[in-house]
Amino acid sequence: MFGYTSKIRTWTIAKRAILLVIVGVMLIPVVWLFMSSFLAEKDIWSSPPKFFPTYLNFSNYEQILSDSDFAKCFKNSLIIVVPTTVLVALVAVLGGYASARSRFKIPFLNLISIGILGAQMVPGPIILIPLFILYKFLNIIGTYVGIVFSYVAFLLPVALWLMRTYLLAFPEEIEDAAKIDGCSNLQILTKVVLPNVIPGLITILLYTFIEVWGEYTFAVVLTDADTITLPIKIASFRSRQTAVIGPSFAGAVLFSLPVIIIALMLHRYISTSLGGRISKG
Amino acid sequence: MHKSITKIDRWFGLFLLLPSIVIICFMFLYLLGYSGYISFTNLTLKRGWNAMEFVGLQQYMRAFTNPTFWKITGQTFFFISGAITGVVLLSTGMALLLNEPFKGRAIVVALFLISWVLPRTATTFIWSWMFDGQFGIVNYILMSLGIISSPRVWLMHANSAMGILILTYIWRQIPFATLIILAGLQGIPKQLYEVARIDGASTLRQFISITLPLVKRVMLIILVLQTIASFKAFTLVYTLTQGAPRGKTELLITYIFKQVFEYLNFGYGSAVGYILITVFILPLSIIYLLVYIGKE
Numbered sequence: 001m002f003g004y005t006s007k008i009r010t011w012t013i014a015k016r017a018i019l020l021v022i023v024g025v026m027l028i029p030v031v032w033l034f035m036s037s038f039l040a041e042k043d044i045w046s047s048p049p050k051f052f053p054t055y056l057n058f059s060n061y062e063q064i065l066s067d068s069d070f071a072k073c074f075k076n077s078l079i080i081v082v083p084t085t086v087l088v089a090l091v092a093v094l095g096g097y098a099s100a101r102s103r104f105k106i107p108f109l110n111l112i113s114i115g116i117l118g119a120q121m122v123p124g125p126i127i128l129i130p131l132f133i134l135y136k137f138l139n140i141i142g143t144y145v146g147i148v149f150s151y152v153a154f155l156l157p158v159a160l161w162l163m164r165t166y167l168l169a170f171p172e173e174i175e176d177a178a179k180i181d182g183c184s185n186l187q188i189l190t191k192v193v194l195p196n197v198i199p200g201l202i203t204i205l206l207y208t209f210i211e212v213w214g215e216y217t218f219a220v221v222l223t224d225a226d227t228i229t230l231p232i233k234i235a236s237f238r239s240r241q242t243a244v245i246g247p248s249f250a251g252a253v254l255f256s257l258p259v260i261i262i263a264l265m266l267h268r269y270i271s272t273s274l275g276g277r278i279s280k281g
Numbered sequence: 282m283h284k285s286i287t288k289i290d291r292w293f294g295l296f297l298l299l300p301s302i303v304i305i306c307f308m309f310l311y312l313l314g315y316s317g318y319i320s321f322t323n324l325t326l327k328r329g330w331n332a333m334e335f336v337g338l339q340q341y342m343r344a345f346t347n348p349t350f351w352k353i354t355g356q357t358f359f360f361i362s363g364a365i366t367g368v369v370l371l372s373t374g375m376a377l378l379l380n381e382p383f384k385g386r387a388i389v390v391a392l393f394l395i396s397w398v399l400p401r402t403a404t405t406f407i408w409s410w411m412f413d414g415q416f417g418i419v420n421y422i423l424m425s426l427g428i429i430s431s432p433r434v435w436l437m438h439a440n441s442a443m444g445i446l447i448l449t450y451i452w453r454q455i456p457f458a459t460l461i462i463l464a465g466l467q468g469i470p471k472q473l474y475e476v477a478r479i480d481g482a483s484t485l486r487q488f489i490s491i492t493l494p495l496v497k498r499v500m501l502i503i504l505v506l507q508t509i510a511s512f513k514a515f516t517l518v519y520t521l522t523q524g525a526p527r528g529k530t531e532l533l534i535t536y537i538f539k540q541v542f543e544y545l546n547f548g549y550g551s552a553v554g555y556i557l558i559t560v561f562i563l564p565l566s567i568i569y570l571l572v573y574i575g576k577e
Contacts, residue, residue, distance in 0.1 A: 011484075019378040022371075023393050026452065029407045030395055032418060036410075045416060095301030104294025105287070112302065114570060119309040121566045123513040125538040126554040127308065129547060130315040153308040160301055185293040214400025216516045221542055235402040235520045238409040245410075252406045259398040267391040270398075271460050 033256070037061070037249040044246055060250035070251055072226075073233040077213065079144055080229060084151040085208045088159045091152070092204055096163025097193055101172060116164075119157035124217045127154065132221055142224030150218050155211055159204045166200035167193075203269045210259050230255050320551035327545050340552035349528070350536075350553065357532045360447060361511045367451035368507050372458035373500070377492075379459065380466045397456035401516040408449045409521060412436055439529035442522050446530055450517055454510065458503055465499030466492070498572060505569045512561055533557050 036044060037060055038053045064070050098104050099112065106112065131150060132141075140146035174196075178188050216231040223229060234255050237248035263270070320340055324333045344350045379390065396404075411418050414434030423429045435441045469492065477487045515534045518524075524531035524539070531539075537557065541550035 015378055016383065019375075019389065022375065022378075023389055026396050026455070027392060029404075029411060029452070030399065032411065033403075033407050091300045091304065094297040098294040098297035099301075101294065103287075103290050104297075105291050106294055106298060112298075115305060115309070116301075117570060117573070118566055119305050121509055121562055121569075122309055122313065123515070123534055123554075123557070123562070125515055125534055125541075126316060126551075126558065127312055128538075129541050129551055129554065130312040130319065132542075133315075133319075133547070134312070153304045156301060156304055157309075160305075185290065189297075210398050214402065216402050216520065217538075231400055231402040234400070234406055238406050238520065248406070249410075252403050256399055256403045259400065260395055263394040263398045264391045267387070267394050270394060271390055271463075 030256075030260075033249065034253060037246075037253045039246065039249075041244060041246040044249070060246040061254075063244075064247040064251040064254065067247065067251075070233060073228055073230045074254075076144075076223070076227050077230040080147055080151070080227075081209060081212045084148050084155070084212050085205055087148070087152045088155050088208045089201060089204050091156060092159035092163045093194075093197065093201060095160050096167055097189065097197075099160075100164045100167035101175070103172070103176075113164075116157050116160055120161070124154065128218060128221055135222060141222055142227050144227060147219065147222045147227065147229075150222060151212050151215065154218070155208055159208060162204055162207070163197070163200055166197060166203075170196060199269060202266070206262055206266060206269055210262065213259060316551045317555060319547055320555045322548045324547040325545050325549075326547060336548070340549045341556065343549060344553050344556060353528070353531050353533055353536050356443070356530070357512070357534075360443065360450075360514075360530075360532055361508060363443075363447040364450045364454070364511045364514075365504065365507050367447065368454045368458050369500075369504060371451065372455050372503070373462055375455060375459040376462035376466055377488075379463055393459070394456050396452050397454070399453075401453070402520050404449060404453060405517060405521040408445065409436065412445055436522055437526050439526055442526060442530050446518060446522055449521060450511065450514055453517065454507065458507060461503055461506075462496065462499055465496045469495045498575075501572050502569065505565050505572070509562055509565050509569070512557065512565075 035053055038055075038057050039050055040055075040057050040059065043050045043053070099106060099109060099116075135141045135146050138146075175188050175192055178192050183191070214231055215229075216235060219229045220232055223232070234248075234252055237245075237251060321335060321337060322333050323336045323339070324330075375393070379386065379393075410416075412420075412435040414420070414432055414437065417432075417435070419435065420429070420432040424432065433441070435445060473491050474487055477491060482490065513534060514532070515538065518530065518532055519535050519538065522530040524535055533553065534557070537550050537554045540546045540553065
């Protein structure tokens with residue numbers, strides 16, 4: 001009996017150790033980025049390379065923050081990400097609610113569901129071909145409205161599906177009770193449904209923010225020199241394309257920081273909802 | 282009275298769903314249909330709109346008779362098989378390791394998610410510098426371990442560039458795949474394991490007889506979804522290797538993008554895009570739908 005429990009304990013310790021090693025190894029590239037951003041230019045270029053800075057040097061950050069081009073991209077990314085996130089959440093909550101409630105008796109609901117799932121499978125670059133032609137025709141390439149609309153449309157299917165599955169798991173009886181008490185549909189939506197879907201709403205907001213903040217494919221085609229976003233700027237920093245690299249490390253850190261903070265602080269919303277979405281149906 | 286209330290309900294529901302339907306129909310029916318139409322023309326923006334003619338299946342024939350197209354299809358399959366093997370094996374392992382409560386689990390999950398939430402171009406920025414031919418940390422580590430004697434330009438050799446691409450992709454995809462498998466594992470009733478333990482079944486036996494059959498559906502879903510996702514892996518490839526060296530890391534999706542937005546061959550690019558959708562993504566999506574709806 002003693003041998004059995006100690007064997008289990010050894011196995012448990014081994015499992016935890018393997019887990020920690022894997023997560024540790026996976027974090028190396030990110031840790032390396034943060035470390036390098038504090039190195040002075042000459043130490044980044046040195047051979048052998050320095051891994052651990054023996055000092056804290058903020059000059060890379062000072063340089064990138066005073067770079068007007070970086071500031072412009074940061075501003076553009078913010079201008080685009082905020083309305084996109086709000087619009088995706090708004091349309092997805094309303095649509096997800098309507099499609100999850102049998103009392104609305106939406107016609108062709110099965111077909112609509114298949115459409116929402118199928119739309120998630122279409123590759124961005126292929127949709128981009130006709131979209132580019134259309135935008136060229138409408139003369140809206142390089143406008144905020146154009147890029148925001150393309151993001152809302154492209155991210156809506158996933159957000160809609162998340163909201164639908166979230167609401168399907170949520171009991172309809174409360175709404176029926178409110179109905180019997182004389183609440184109008186609009187009152188039920190704002191007073192009963194909305195307060196209860198806040199965790200699902202946060203998931204959608206985070207999902208959309210993360211996707212749009214790092215989106216490259218649409219941005220590289222649909223923005224111009226004035227509306228260029230941060231992901232494109234960071235991509236131009238890749239190896240061998242810039243002369244001074246210290247500030248670009250600091251730039252990549254500032255670019256990654258918002259989503260890393262989300263992962264660390266709000267991971268609950270990401271892990272439970274996104275994980276359950278696809279497997280449970 | 283009752284009838285009129287249901288009528289109001291129906292209109293209200295339709296009204297709420299309408300924006301979603303309009304947007305999705307526009308994006309994924311109208312635009313996709315339009316690019317299907319373009320794939321039957323010889324549109325190239327070099328010659329302009331007026332030179333556009335209907336050419337039937339000519340662009341498709343051009344793709345099928347083009348050795349480059351077949352070479353890139355082969356490379357795409359190589360990339361996908363490497364990526365899928367890595368993602369499925371590693372995330373299954375991770376899901377099993379995370380499938381029990383322990384102290385600090387939340388922090389481990391949070392840290393684990395970082396490689397997935399990190400913006401793709403930040404990822405390629407990091408990996409391109411780590412594998413830099415001169416100053417990269419990878420060269421330094423391998424040299425100090427005595428594995429290589431002189432620095433290598435990793436991203437400029439066909440095999441190592443493809444390897445790094447697959448590795449980067451796996452690194453990014455593991456957390457998401459793990460979350461889905463984990464959700465499947467957590468749906469297995471704990472009592473099953475207790476009964477098996479009382480009957481004296483070993484951990485391995487429990488895994489084979491309980492875990493595997495019950496997560497079969499989730500594993501199938503993850504396999505199909507990851508295959509679709511790796512067909513769509515554009516940004517990582519385009520910003521990390523850009524197809525270099527000499528097109529050896531070009532995949533179908535980057536090939537399509539370059540044909541359209543670098544060489545302005547809209548007709549040909551759309552045709553290759555339609556081949557990608559109808560031959561590979563559509564059958565996989567149907568399998569996914571069948572598995573997904575199958576057990577609802």
